[in-house]
Amino acid sequence: xxxxxxxxxxxxxxxxxxxxxxxxxxxxxxxxxxxxxxxxxxxxxxxxxxxxxxxxxxxxxxxxxxxxxxxxxxxxxxxxxxxxxxxxxxxxxxxxxxxxxxxxxxxxxxxxx
Amino acid sequence: xxxxxxxxxxxxxxxxxxxxxxxxxxxxxxxxxxxxxxxxxxxxxxxxxxxxxxxxxxxxxxxxxxxxxxxxxxxxxxxxxxxxxxxxxxxxxxxxxxxxxxxxxxxxxxxxxxx
Numbered sequence: 001x002x003x004x005x006x007x008x009x010x011x012x013x014x015x016x017x018x019x020x021x022x023x024x025x026x027x028x029x030x031x032x033x034x035x036x037x038x039x040x041x042x043x044x045x046x047x048x049x050x051x052x053x054x055x056x057x058x059x060x061x062x063x064x065x066x067x068x069x070x071x072x073x074x075x076x077x078x079x080x081x082x083x084x085x086x087x088x089x090x091x092x093x094x095x096x097x098x099x100x101x102x103x104x105x106x107x108x109x110x111x112x113x
Numbered sequence: 114x115x116x117x118x119x120x121x122x123x124x125x126x127x128x129x130x131x132x133x134x135x136x137x138x139x140x141x142x143x144x145x146x147x148x149x150x151x152x153x154x155x156x157x158x159x160x161x162x163x164x165x166x167x168x169x170x171x172x173x174x175x176x177x178x179x180x181x182x183x184x185x186x187x188x189x190x191x192x193x194x195x196x197x198x199x200x201x202x203x204x205x206x207x208x209x210x211x212x213x214x215x216x217x218x219x220x221x222x223x224x225x226x227x228x
Contacts, residue, residue, distance in 0.1 A: 043216070099213065099215075102158075
Protein backbone atom coordinates (compact mmCIF):
# COMPACT_ATOMS: atom_id res chain seq x y z
CA UNK A 1 0.00 0.00 0.00
CA UNK A 2 1.44 3.38 -0.99
CA UNK A 3 1.83 5.86 1.84
CA UNK A 4 1.03 9.54 2.09
CA UNK A 5 3.12 11.41 -0.47
CA UNK A 6 4.31 14.97 0.08
CA UNK A 7 6.40 17.34 -2.00
CA UNK A 8 8.71 19.10 -2.01
CA UNK A 9 10.79 17.59 0.78
CA UNK A 10 12.66 20.84 1.41
CA UNK A 11 11.95 24.45 0.49
CA UNK A 12 13.93 27.61 1.20
CA UNK A 13 12.37 31.00 0.52
CA UNK A 14 12.79 34.60 1.59
CA UNK A 15 10.26 36.34 3.77
CA UNK A 16 7.28 37.83 1.96
CA UNK A 17 7.56 35.23 -0.82
CA UNK A 18 4.87 32.66 -1.53
CA UNK A 19 5.15 28.89 -1.22
CA UNK A 20 2.92 25.88 -1.81
CA UNK A 21 3.05 22.32 -0.53
CA UNK A 22 1.37 19.31 -2.05
CA UNK A 23 -0.06 16.18 -0.43
CA UNK A 24 -1.44 12.99 -1.95
CA UNK A 25 -3.18 10.88 0.72
CA UNK A 26 -3.56 7.12 0.76
CA UNK A 27 -6.13 6.02 -1.79
CA UNK A 28 -9.62 5.88 -0.35
CA UNK A 29 -8.84 7.94 2.74
CA UNK A 30 -11.62 10.47 3.26
CA UNK A 31 -9.96 12.54 5.97
CA UNK A 32 -6.86 14.66 5.37
CA UNK A 33 -4.92 16.76 7.87
CA UNK A 34 -2.22 19.42 7.65
CA UNK A 35 -0.02 19.83 10.73
CA UNK A 36 2.66 22.44 11.42
CA UNK A 37 5.67 21.29 13.47
CA UNK A 38 7.99 24.05 14.65
CA UNK A 39 11.47 22.93 15.70
CA UNK A 40 11.43 21.56 19.25
CA UNK A 41 7.63 21.35 19.44
CA UNK A 42 4.96 18.81 18.74
CA UNK A 43 2.83 19.08 15.60
CA UNK A 44 -0.14 21.45 15.66
CA UNK A 45 -3.23 20.90 13.52
CA UNK A 46 -3.73 23.62 10.92
CA UNK A 47 -6.66 22.25 8.95
CA UNK A 48 -8.70 19.08 8.57
CA UNK A 49 -10.70 18.03 5.50
CA UNK A 50 -13.44 15.43 5.26
CA UNK A 51 -13.56 14.61 1.54
CA UNK A 52 -13.35 18.13 0.04
CA UNK A 53 -15.04 19.95 2.91
CA UNK A 54 -13.29 21.70 5.81
CA UNK A 55 -13.98 20.18 9.23
CA UNK A 56 -11.63 22.27 11.38
CA UNK A 57 -9.47 25.25 10.44
CA UNK A 58 -9.59 27.04 13.77
CA UNK A 59 -5.78 27.25 14.05
CA UNK A 60 -5.07 28.20 10.44
CA UNK A 61 -3.74 31.79 10.12
CA UNK A 62 -6.22 32.68 7.42
CA UNK A 63 -4.65 36.03 6.59
CA UNK A 64 -1.68 34.24 5.03
CA UNK A 65 -2.43 30.51 4.89
CA UNK A 66 -4.89 28.80 2.57
CA UNK A 67 -5.60 25.17 1.75
CA UNK A 68 -7.76 23.30 -0.65
CA UNK A 69 -8.60 19.72 -1.43
CA UNK A 70 -9.91 19.42 -4.93
CA UNK A 71 -12.14 16.44 -5.75
CA UNK A 72 -11.56 15.09 -2.25
CA UNK A 73 -8.14 13.64 -3.09
CA UNK A 74 -4.94 15.74 -3.39
CA UNK A 75 -4.47 18.81 -1.25
CA UNK A 76 -2.32 21.93 -1.41
CA UNK A 77 -1.33 24.24 1.43
CA UNK A 78 -0.21 27.74 0.50
CA UNK A 79 1.49 30.51 2.45
CA UNK A 80 1.36 34.05 1.06
CA UNK A 81 3.31 36.04 2.16
CA UNK A 82 5.66 33.95 4.31
CA UNK A 83 7.07 35.18 7.61
CA UNK A 84 10.18 34.07 9.48
CA UNK A 85 8.02 32.31 12.09
CA UNK A 86 6.54 30.07 9.40
CA UNK A 87 9.79 28.09 9.32
CA UNK A 88 8.68 24.59 10.26
CA UNK A 89 7.96 21.10 8.99
CA UNK A 90 4.53 20.78 7.40
CA UNK A 91 3.13 17.30 7.82
CA UNK A 92 0.22 15.85 5.92
CA UNK A 93 -1.76 12.90 7.30
CA UNK A 94 -4.77 10.91 6.18
CA UNK A 95 -7.20 8.41 7.64
CA UNK A 96 -10.08 6.32 6.34
CA UNK A 97 -12.63 8.00 8.55
CA UNK A 98 -12.15 10.54 11.33
CA UNK A 99 -9.86 9.37 14.10
CA UNK A 100 -9.26 5.93 12.68
CA UNK A 101 -5.53 5.34 12.45
CA UNK A 102 -3.71 8.34 10.97
CA UNK A 103 -0.96 7.80 8.41
CA UNK A 104 1.61 10.58 8.12
CA UNK A 105 3.77 11.66 5.23
CA UNK A 106 7.43 12.63 5.61
CA UNK A 107 6.65 16.32 5.57
CA UNK A 108 8.02 19.41 3.87
CA UNK A 109 10.70 21.32 5.75
CA UNK A 110 10.30 25.04 5.11
CA UNK A 111 13.01 27.57 5.89
CA UNK A 112 12.07 31.25 5.62
CA UNK A 113 15.12 33.54 5.49
CA UNK B 114 -8.64 23.28 26.62
CA UNK B 115 -6.70 20.06 26.49
CA UNK B 116 -2.94 20.12 27.03
CA UNK B 117 -0.23 17.45 26.88
CA UNK B 118 3.08 17.78 28.75
CA UNK B 119 6.24 15.76 28.31
CA UNK B 120 8.74 16.82 30.96
CA UNK B 121 11.76 14.91 29.65
CA UNK B 122 13.31 16.68 26.63
CA UNK B 123 16.02 14.04 26.23
CA UNK B 124 16.67 10.54 27.46
CA UNK B 125 19.20 7.82 26.75
CA UNK B 126 19.29 4.08 27.40
CA UNK B 127 21.69 1.26 26.77
CA UNK B 128 20.75 -1.30 24.17
CA UNK B 129 18.66 -4.18 25.62
CA UNK B 130 17.68 -2.19 28.70
CA UNK B 131 14.28 -0.75 29.63
CA UNK B 132 13.32 2.92 29.52
CA UNK B 133 10.16 4.80 30.52
CA UNK B 134 8.99 8.05 28.92
CA UNK B 135 6.59 10.26 30.88
CA UNK B 136 3.50 12.13 29.76
CA UNK B 137 0.80 14.01 31.62
CA UNK B 138 -2.30 15.60 30.18
CA UNK B 139 -5.13 17.84 31.26
CA UNK B 140 -8.76 17.48 30.26
CA UNK B 141 -12.19 17.70 31.78
CA UNK B 142 -13.54 15.02 29.45
CA UNK B 143 -14.21 11.47 30.60
CA UNK B 144 -13.86 9.69 27.26
CA UNK B 145 -10.82 10.26 25.10
CA UNK B 146 -7.89 8.52 23.43
CA UNK B 147 -4.15 8.64 24.10
CA UNK B 148 -1.31 7.80 21.76
CA UNK B 149 2.43 7.50 21.55
CA UNK B 150 4.00 8.36 18.19
CA UNK B 151 7.59 7.81 17.09
CA UNK B 152 9.30 10.28 14.74
CA UNK B 153 12.64 9.10 13.34
CA UNK B 154 14.95 11.43 11.35
CA UNK B 155 12.87 10.65 8.25
CA UNK B 156 10.22 12.88 9.92
CA UNK B 157 7.40 10.42 9.32
CA UNK B 158 5.22 10.02 12.43
CA UNK B 159 4.63 6.36 13.23
CA UNK B 160 1.96 5.15 15.65
CA UNK B 161 3.53 3.12 18.47
CA UNK B 162 0.59 2.41 20.76
CA UNK B 163 -2.95 3.57 21.51
CA UNK B 164 -5.05 3.61 24.69
CA UNK B 165 -8.78 4.22 25.03
CA UNK B 166 -9.62 6.03 28.28
CA UNK B 167 -12.62 3.81 28.98
CA UNK B 168 -10.40 0.72 29.06
CA UNK B 169 -8.78 -0.04 32.42
CA UNK B 170 -6.31 -2.52 30.96
CA UNK B 171 -3.03 -1.01 29.85
CA UNK B 172 -2.26 -1.39 26.15
CA UNK B 173 0.74 -3.43 24.99
CA UNK B 174 2.36 -3.84 21.58
CA UNK B 175 5.29 -6.27 21.61
CA UNK B 176 8.14 -4.45 23.43
CA UNK B 177 6.01 -1.35 24.05
CA UNK B 178 3.56 -0.94 26.90
CA UNK B 179 1.86 1.92 28.68
CA UNK B 180 1.02 2.76 32.28
CA UNK B 181 -2.28 4.61 32.10
CA UNK B 182 -3.33 6.31 35.33
CA UNK B 183 -6.62 8.05 34.54
CA UNK B 184 -7.11 9.72 37.91
CA UNK B 185 -3.59 11.13 37.85
CA UNK B 186 -3.90 11.98 34.12
CA UNK B 187 -0.66 10.19 33.45
CA UNK B 188 0.27 8.11 30.40
CA UNK B 189 3.84 6.76 30.37
CA UNK B 190 5.47 4.58 27.72
CA UNK B 191 7.75 1.70 28.62
CA UNK B 192 10.13 0.32 26.01
CA UNK B 193 11.61 -3.05 26.93
CA UNK B 194 14.73 -4.61 25.38
CA UNK B 195 15.62 -1.30 23.70
CA UNK B 196 17.02 -1.54 20.19
CA UNK B 197 19.16 0.86 18.19
CA UNK B 198 16.21 1.36 15.85
CA UNK B 199 14.19 2.81 18.72
CA UNK B 200 16.33 5.96 18.56
CA UNK B 201 13.87 8.72 17.64
CA UNK B 202 11.70 11.52 18.93
CA UNK B 203 8.65 10.27 20.83
CA UNK B 204 5.44 12.24 21.11
CA UNK B 205 2.53 11.71 23.45
CA UNK B 206 -0.79 12.77 21.91
CA UNK B 207 -4.40 13.21 22.97
CA UNK B 208 -7.60 12.89 20.94
CA UNK B 209 -10.92 14.02 22.36
CA UNK B 210 -13.22 12.74 19.67
CA UNK B 211 -12.91 9.74 17.39
CA UNK B 212 -15.09 11.53 14.87
CA UNK B 213 -12.81 14.54 14.41
CA UNK B 214 -9.47 12.78 14.66
CA UNK B 215 -7.79 15.97 15.92
CA UNK B 216 -4.56 15.13 17.76
CA UNK B 217 -3.00 17.37 20.41
CA UNK B 218 0.69 16.62 20.81
CA UNK B 219 3.17 17.11 23.63
CA UNK B 220 6.57 18.71 23.08
CA UNK B 221 8.33 15.41 22.52
CA UNK B 222 11.16 13.41 24.12
CA UNK B 223 14.32 12.60 22.20
CA UNK B 224 15.39 9.04 22.96
CA UNK B 225 18.85 7.79 22.13
CA UNK B 226 19.63 4.10 22.39
CA UNK B 227 23.35 3.52 22.91
CA UNK B 228 25.19 0.35 21.80
